Amino acid sequence: MSKIPVLETFGPTIQGEGMVVGRKTMFVRTAGCDYQCVWCDSAYTWNGSEKHRTRMLSPEEVMDELVALGGNRFNHVTITGGNPALIGDPMRRFINLCHQQGHKVGLETQGSRMQDWFFDIDDLTLSPKPPSSKMETNWDTLDRIVHELTGHSVNFSLKIVVFDNEDVEYAKSVFARYPDVAQKYVQPGNAHTDASGNISAYLLERLEWLFGVVISDAAFNSVRVLPQLHAMVWSNERER
């Protein structure tokens, strides 16, 4: 395969979450996922509902789209999905192309699949999915990825989306399992990804709850708690 299955490109916008929160960036969202999280906020990447929108694009075509959208108003590209780690060599070439054009590259994946182009990512987020997702973590795979990233000094973070107390315990177990990972995040989950109105009050309530969880527990002393800023500002609007 020499092309990338692209569901959407958009931006410039603001990265609303995680290790590069607040950074202006372009988004490339790939189609296809090995997970089906029950609360996925991008289920259209894997449930077939937008299969007709998926296009097979070369790395150069993806870059052309980003430049057409953003002109000179960006120097950072975020790749997300779906799970972009399902894609091999075309993704490596796209990342190289970004670097050639002077752009930093962020990528988010659940950590279920390794790619050696992970070593080329500037801001890599591994986001293992907690029990509320109804997915199972493959710990052998995740261990291997964390080990490889650490060995290659990749700038990466672990980020756990948290909906309930069981997820809190899962987050603690992940962070305890990888004590050498410096950048650790928890993020309140959005249970209203289908709501059409303003959800900021709900999201702030969930953030206040998670603030309280983190504050009260020494296990979270080195963990950052951040919301999804884009969802607070723009609710569930697509491509924002």
Added chain:
Amino acid sequence: MSKIPVLETFGPTIQGEGMVVGRKTMFVRTAGCDYQCVWCDSAYTWNGSEKHRTRMLSPEEVMDELVALGGNRFNHVTITGGNPALIGDPMRRFINLCHQQGHKVGLETQGSRMQDWFFDIDDLTLSPKPPSSKMETNWDTLDRIVHELTGHSVNFSLKIVVFDNEDVEYAKSVFARYPDVAQKYVQPGNAHTDASGNISAYLLERLEWLFGVVISDAAFNSVRVLPQLHAMVWSNERER
């Protein structure tokens, strides 16, 4: 002077803004400032209204208070003011004490005064004040501080609070003046620091405005835009 003028200590709480946004931390707020920003959200540190609350404490006494409040539930201490850079040797000793106890130290100052203990800070924010503050930036002093911090490889950021378009231009000029500073932030100002009710809708509007400013201008390609999360969650509540 062997003591620190402390207006309040509180925590553990979540750092709501800037380079360590989302991090659990204890706060030490010093009294006294060389500025009087018209929109200061902590004017009680310098306008005399809480002079009776200010206590002269030794570094050890400050640490005792933090431990009494936070127990083992923190490993980061944020020093703010007022302008904590007005304080000399007692502050150096307090920072050393934090490090001896295993805590990282963040500090925020406007960059009007240098202290050589700046080199010991783990997360240092320089926050020069824009025109809306009615303060004048001393560029010679700021140049010297940025130069010294860069030379000593201090982990520091520039953060500009922005209220209006004139402030936007000021932020651009600061960032253009210091191209080698990697960590740059803009933050929407809070014009309702005296409001008693929920100000989250207002703050989200201002964040959306500033998102738009950053998105549309190539001068902000490498700048992060972040709100004050604590004000969105807890409005203007003190010691939160």
